[in-house]
Amino acid sequence: MIDTVIDTDFWKGRSVFLTGHTGFKGAWLSLWLNKMGASVTGYALSPPTVPSLYELCRVGELTTSIIADVRDLSSLKAAMIQAQPEVVIHIAAQALVRDSYQMPVETYATNVMGTVHLLEAVRYCGSVRAVVNVTTDKCYENREWAWGYRENEAMGGYDPYSSSKACSELVTAAYRRSFFASSRSHALTPSPAVAVATARAGNVIGGGDWGKDRLVPDCIRAFLKGEPVHLRNPDAIRPWQHVLEPLSGYMLLAQRLVQDGAKFADAWNFGPEDQDARDVGWVVASLCKKWGSGAEYTIDDGIHPHEATYLKLDCSKARAYLNWRSRWNLDTTIDAIVRWTKAYQDGTNLRQVCMKQIDEYEASLFR
Numbered sequence: 001m002i003d004t005v006i007d008t009d010f011w012k013g014r015s016v017f018l019t020g021h022t023g024f025k026g027a028w029l030s031l032w033l034n035k036m037g038a039s040v041t042g043y044a045l046s047p048p049t050v051p052s053l054y055e056l057c058r059v060g061e062l063t064t065s066i067i068a069d070v071r072d073l074s075s076l077k078a079a080m081i082q083a084q085p086e087v088v089i090h091i092a093a094q095a096l097v098r099d100s101y102q103m104p105v106e107t108y109a110t111n112v113m114g115t116v117h118l119l120e121a122v123r124y125c126g127s128v129r130a131v132v133n134v135t136t137d138k139c140y141e142n143r144e145w146a147w148g149y150r151e152n153e154a155m156g157g158y159d160p161y162s163s164s165k166a167c168s169e170l171v172t173a174a175y176r177r178s179f180f181a182s183s184r185s186h187a188l189t190p191s192p193a194v195a196v197a198t199a200r201a202g203n204v205i206g207g208g209d210w211g212k213d214r215l216v217p218d219c220i221r222a223f224l225k226g227e228p229v230h231l232r233n234p235d236a237i238r239p240w241q242h243v244l245e246p247l248s249g250y251m252l253l254a255q256r257l258v259q260d261g262a263k264f265a266d267a268w269n270f271g272p273e274d275q276d277a278r279d280v281g282w283v284v285a286s287l288c289k290k291w292g293s294g295a296e297y298t299i300d301d302g303i304h305p306h307e308a309t310y311l312k313l314d315c316s317k318a319r320a321y322l323n324w325r326s327r328w329n330l331d332t333t334i335d336a337i338v339r340w341t342k343a344y345q346d347g348t349n350l351r352q353v354c355m356k357q358i359d360e361y362e363a364s365l366f367r
């Protein structure tokens with residue numbers, strides 16, 4: 001077992017190119033990287049929601065923020081060459097399953113060709129040493145079994161979003177073999193200094209997510225309006241985890257890619273513990289209880305698009321080789337979301353609230 005932790009010294013002054021910094025995960029990661037002293041260039045479309053964590057925490061002030069499209073190869077290349085990053089973290093995506101049914105072409109263009117463009121830009125930017133491409137647990141072929149999925153299991157994906165993320169995985173593996181450092185590389189002209197990995201996480205939740213058709217944001221919107229939550233699929237089980245959990249995995253992975261290169265250039269799962277795979281009804285009941293008066297829910301019996309049944313990630317590899325494991329259980333996570341949202345309701349400085357929650361999470365890393 002390697003004794004690895006997120007190393008502030010590693011990130012201090014490190015140049016990071018982060019796509020998707022205006023979104024939910026990207027805004028949290030920008031704050032965390034900024035806290036550690038990294039120099040972040042963000043590349044993304046405008047925030048996908050109103051309100052947004054990006055605007056509420058004034059993330060643009062802490063990053064060199066470029067509002068542009070990953071479908072535009074020349075713009076992406078120019079931005080990366082200008083930034084000269086050592087670490088690239090690719091988070092930008094059309095991230096909603098339901099929208100992928102409405103906009104399959106845009107979803108594939110962003111999630112698949114966006115990945116191709118990102119990796120092309122890396123090829124032409126001599127400064128990059130590590131790339132982490134963020135995909136999802138939904139990239140696996142769902143065999144509807146009870147065992148956790150390991151990183152070497154087949155790619156699949158039922159709906160356009162999930163399959164686009166599986167494609168993003170395949171694109172990354174092909175680029176790694178063809179152009180970048182890999183123990184199995186057959187590249188004629190590889191860039192051995194670049195180590196490229198992918199990261200697959202579960203259903204990520206946390207304060208500041210306003211995404212549509214997502215359970216926790218739907219609940220928060222209803223609570224703030226004093227209306228009941230209408231639940232679809234209360235029995236559906238999902239692998240819930242606080243947003244800081246996979247983000248800690250992405251940072252640990254990036255560190256190891258820079259330090260040990262090809263050894264870590266592979267796929268990695270960063271999922272919650274088994275007991276945090278809970279059904280939707282349990283999560284909403286717990287949110288209502290912690291929120292207190294005015295929070296209640298009803299069951300919506302309408303017909304809804306297919307969503308894959310529960311798929312569990314086996315995270316043994318991240319535990320063994322990155323010393324990564326889940327630190328906040330679902331109860332702590334829901335508590336943090338309620339505290340964050342009450343602070344939003346009270347008009348508190350939300351950047352400070354996020355930084356405090358990052359402090360609390362960091363403290364749990366050393367326990």
Ligand SMILES: NC(=O)c1ccc[n+]([C@@H]2O[C@H](COP(=O)([O-])OP(=O)(O)OC[C@H]3O[C@@H](n4cnc5c(N)ncnc54)[C@H](O)[C@@H]3O)[C@@H](O)[C@H]2O)c1
Pocket residue numbers: 019020021022023024025026043044045046047048068069070071090091092093094095110114134135136137201202203204205211
């Ligand atoms: N939230 C989750 O539960 C979850 C779970 C697993 C994986 N993921 C993955 O994590 C990543 C971030 O998810 P999120 O919840 O923060 O999503 P989000 O919708 O909040 O943010 C998406 C980001 O991508 C940017 N973006 C979208 N299309 C773009 C384009 N064409 N060009 C440039 N930027 C574009 C948006 O502007 C935004 O910054 C995605 O890759 C998603 O697939 C999310």
